[in-house]
Amino acid sequence: MTEIKVPHDWLPRPYQEPLWDALAGGCKRAVAVWHRRAGKDSVGLNWTVREALSGRVGVYWHLLPTLRQGRRVVWDGITGDGRRFLDHWPNDAVTHRRNDEMKFELVNGSIWQVVGSDNYDALVGANPVGVVMSEYALQGPAAWNYLRPILAENGGWAVFLYTPRGHNHGYALYNMAKGEPDWFAQKLTRDDTEAISLEAVEAERRSGMSNEMIEQEFFCSFEAPLHGSYYGHEMMEAERDHRITHVPHDVAAGVETWWDLGIGDATAIWFAQRVGQEIHLIDYHEETGKGLAHYASVLQAKREERSMVYADHVFPHDVRARELGTGKSRAEVLEDLNVEVTIAPDLHVNDGIEASRAILPRCWFDEKRCERGIEALRQYRKDEDENRGRTDGTGALMPYFKAKPRHDWASHGADAFRYGAVYRPTPSTWGQPIEQPEVAIV
Numbered sequence: 505m506t507e508i509k510v511p512h513d514w515l516p517r518p519y520q521e522p523l524w525d526a527l528a529g530g531c532k533r534a535v536a537v538w539h540r541r542a543g544k545d546s547v548g549l550n551w552t553v554r555e556a557l558s559g560r561v562g563v564y565w566h567l568l569p570t571l572r573q574g575r576r577v578v579w580d581g582i583t584g585d586g587r588r589f590l591d592h593w594p595n596d597a598v599t600h601r602r603n604d605e606m607k608f609e610l611v612n613g614s615i616w617q618v619v620g621s622d623n624y625d626a627l628v629g630a631n632p633v634g635v636v637m638s639e640y641a642l643q644g645p646a647a648w649n650y651l652r653p654i655l656a657e658n659g660g661w662a663v664f665l666y667t668p669r670g671h672n673h674g675y676a677l678y679n680m681a682k683g684e685p686d687w688f689a690q691k692l693t694r695d696d697t698e699a700i701s702l703e704a705v706e707a708e709r710r711s712g713m714s715n716e717m718i719e720q721e722f723f724c725s726f727e728a729p730l731h732g733s734y735y736g737h738e739m740m741e742a743e744r745d746h747r748i749t750h751v752p753h754d755v756a757a758g759v760e761t762w763w764d765l766g767i768g769d770a771t772a773i774w775f776a777q778r779v780g781q782e783i784h785l786i787d788y789h790e791e792t793g794k795g796l797a798h799y800a801s802v803l804q805a806k807r808e809e810r811s812m813v814y815a816d817h818v819f820p821h822d823v824r825a826r827e828l829g830t831g832k833s834r835a836e837v838l839e840d841l842n843v844e845v846t847i848a849p850d851l852h853v854n855d856g857i858e859a860s861r862a863i864l865p866r867c868w869f870d871e872k873r874c875e876r877g878i879e880a881l882r883q884y885r886k887d888e889d890e891n892r893g894r895t896d897g898t899g900a901l902m903p904y905f906k907a908k909p910r911h912d913w914a915s916h917g918a919d920a921f922r923y924g925a926v927y928r929p930t931p932s933t934w935g936q937p938i939e940q941p942e943v944a945i946v
Contacts, residue, residue: 508611510557511550512594519697520547523663526688527551532661534688535681537668540721542692542699544665546583548636549592551663555634556614557597562633562660564616569642570912571606571620577638578618579606621647622912625792633660641666641674644913645879668726670736671743672882675726694722732885732905734857734918738864739882748878751870753786754779758815761803762924764916765823765834766792771799772916774877774924775806785869788877790916796834800841817843818927820919821850848923853909856922863925880917885910 516524520543523536538544549566556564568574581589593608593616600609606618619627621643635651637643648662655662666674681689694700705722709715719725730736742748753759754777762774771794775787787810789802806812823835823845835845851859869878887910909915 508557508594508597510554510594510597512553512592512597514546514550514592516547516550517543517697517699519692519699522690523547523688524551527661527663531686531688532655532659533681533684533686534662535664535678535690536688537666537674537678537691537724539692539694539697539700539724540667541584542697543583545578545581545589545636545638546592548638548663548665549578549589552616552634552636553592553594553597555661556610556616557594557612560633561613562615562658563630564614564634565619565630565632566616566636566638567619567621567624567643567647568638569620569644570622571618573639574618574620575606579603624650631658633658635660635662637662637664637666639666640664640677641669641672642883645673645876646913667721668724668728669720669730670728670733670740670882671726672730672879678726691724693724730883730885732888733882734884734886734909735861735864735881736885738861739878742864742867742869747868748871749868750872751784751786751868753777753810753812754784755811755813759786759812760815760924760929761817762920762927763817763819763823764920764923765819766916770913770916772877772880772920773799773802774874774917774920775812776924781866783863783867785867785874785877787870788874788917790876796837796843797841800838800843803843816846816927816929818846818848818923820923821847823847846927846929848927851926853922856926857909859925860918860922877917877921880914881921883912883914884918885914887911 523534524547526534536544536547545566552564552566556562566574566578568577578589583589597611598608599611601607602609608616610616617627621637624647631654632651633655635655637648640648651662654660664674664677668674678689678691681687694702694705700722705718709718713721714731716728717731720728720731727740757777757779760776760778762776764772766772770790770792772790773788774785775789777784777786787806789799791798803814807814817838819835819838823838824833824847826833838845871878886905887908888905909918
């Protein structure tokens, strides 16, 4: 019988031991906000190696924000000492290897797989018992919302590894974990570990790394906005000015909806009211895989539950495009469903982004009902050219940004907001009382 020792040729560094010891002691939820190049993925991977081979037989996932990142960082990745990440798995432990699926089948029946949080729903039914969520602050929140009940039901564990990306879901998770006795929470800056010299940090600064990125990557600052974000500063100002709060629905004013229609993708809807010079974002809805009739029923339900009286329903210009199969446009289908379509001006994306920046200082957001939409605006960022950005063994340190937005989960809410930002109703009924029918009391 072959004896397999785990971890395989690896030991945690001294500053990594508290996380390792917490997991070994039975902790099922751990948050590690560690600086860049602190060895986050190495710890997560080696913990999985141990659990998958000597612990519970089951399915284990290592998630990154995208499937492409998962391949680059973990499946094809090399650590700072020149070792391939996959070499942390003992050769004798792997019985089958699927390069196309980035999956190992292990000698004891466990399965380990690299997954992108952008396609986790393609693996529905896998029922993982252990997940490492790497770069969690850049992942769409929907992935954890999907995994949370699975792990709660099967008693599985989750480890969240990331550097800060502003006051987003990673910030909220870390603050929550600090107050929960069953969670492990730790933030380690360069000053805490000294794994990176100050001279190396200064060299990055001299070579062009921005101050905000240095604070974020090496000193774990949650205050620095997401590098490359379009609305990071505006959303931080909204939070600083307490404009992300409870925003009540004014029943005396009309509600405008701003849409981004997905085809095989998410559809996002903002519910907005203007009161004087202010724009109140009172609700947000997003779903995937639903037809137009479903979203018409969402409008009707909010009309009945919250007494919403709708003004304009604002859509992108391509809502008028005709489908080859039916010969009807989505605008015609919506109007058949009693949703009157208003078309936003067909402006260049950059013009729409500037229009969004212009109105954001006047926006108030309901923090509960618009939570996902708020996250989308915080996370909406420029696309990276992975062929031109300078990288190390753990991913991009100095990304090169393209002159266009990144298409990911945040795009849907941000695009819907942009269509509303460029639209100007004429004549304006925003903020004006809705004429109510006379009621006789007898």
